[in-house]
Amino acid sequence: xxxLLYFARLRETFGTSSEQAVLPxxxxxxxxxxxxxxxxxxxxxxxxxxxxxxRVAVNQDMASPDTTVRDGDEIAFFPPVTGG
Amino acid sequence: xxxxxxxxxFDLGAEIxxxxxxxxxxxxxxxxxxxxxxxxxxxxxxxxxxxxxPGMTEKALTEIEAAAKSRWDIVETLVIxxxxxxxxxxxxxxxxxxxxxRHEAFAACEFIMDYLKTQAPFWKKEQTPQGAHWVxxxxxxxxxxxxxxxxxxx
Numbered sequence: 077x078x079x080l081l082y083f084a085r086l087r088e089t090f091g092t093s094s095e096q097a098v099l100p101x102x103x104x105x106x107x108x109x110x111x112x113x114x115x116x117x118x119x120x121x122x123x124x125x126x127x128x129x130x131r132v133a134v135n136q137d138m139a140s141p142d143t144t145v146r147d148g149d150e151i152a153f154f155p156p157v158t159g160g
Numbered sequence: 161x162x163x164x165x166x167x168x169x170f171d172l173g174a175e176i177x178x179x180x181x182x183x184x185x186x187x188x189x190x191x192x193x194x195x196x197x198x199x200x201x202x203x204x205x206x207x208x209x210x211x212x213x214p215g216m217t218e219k220a221l222t223e224i225e226a227a228a229k230s231r232w233d234i235v236e237t238l239v240i241x242x243x244x245x246x247x248x249x250x251x252x253x254x255x256x257x258x259x260x261x262r263h264e265a266f267a268a269c270e271f272i273m274d275y276l277k278t279q280a281p282f283w284k285k286e287q288t289p290q291g292a293h294w295v296x297x298x299x300x301x302x303x304x305x306x307x308x309x310x311x312x313x314x
Binding site for chain 1: 194210211212213215216219220241252253273276277278279280281282283284285294295296297301
């Protein structure tokens with residue numbers, strides 16, 4: 077089980093700020109997790125399309141597509157940050 | 161080193177007094193204060209809401225401060241970032257650095273601000289006459305942060 081978090085525009089578009097998910101065996105990194113979520117279709121497919129500038133953090137550290145994800149992780153999806 | 165995320169406003173004078181209190185090694189303090197403007201990308205802004213990622217925000221800010229401290233000879237740093245609803249002229253962010261000499265404080269303050277802009281998980285949503293919209297990240301902010309990376313490390 078992992079915790080998935082969504083922020084800002086993604087939170088609004090997906091209509092949720094967090095969910096618990098059981099990862100299938102083929103999901104082992106950020107790239108495959110994103111691909112898995114994209115298969116939900118609709119807004120998931122649109123917002124997580126390869127061309128969209130989505131950022132991912134694993135356990136509160138900025139991640140890359142190759143970053144490993146495993147059971148118990150907190151994985152957040154969000155647009156490029158705009159603070160300051 | 162301190163990082164605070166809060167809805168309340170902050171008092172620059174009081175924060176700097178606290179930062180340098182009991183620290184006679186500090187001979188220079190440089191502070192940056194970011195404010196809400198009433199115009200962005202040619203649209204008038206009546207209000208903005210700042211969202212963040214609790215937990216990761218504090219961690220990211222502390223890591224940026226630690227990176228500045230390892231890079232320059234500085235004594236003390238402070239970052240305060242506000243969240244929630246803000247109006248034009250409101251203060252959004254404070255970055256303050258105390259060091260023995262001014263050059264380190266100027267450089268570290270700018271470094272912390274540039275990295276905050278691209279690494280700390282905050283998002284702005286603006287209210288304009290055309291409706292509310294999420295602010296897009298700027299290429300120029302990414303470029304500003306990149307200039308601190310030595311060419312061989314890129």
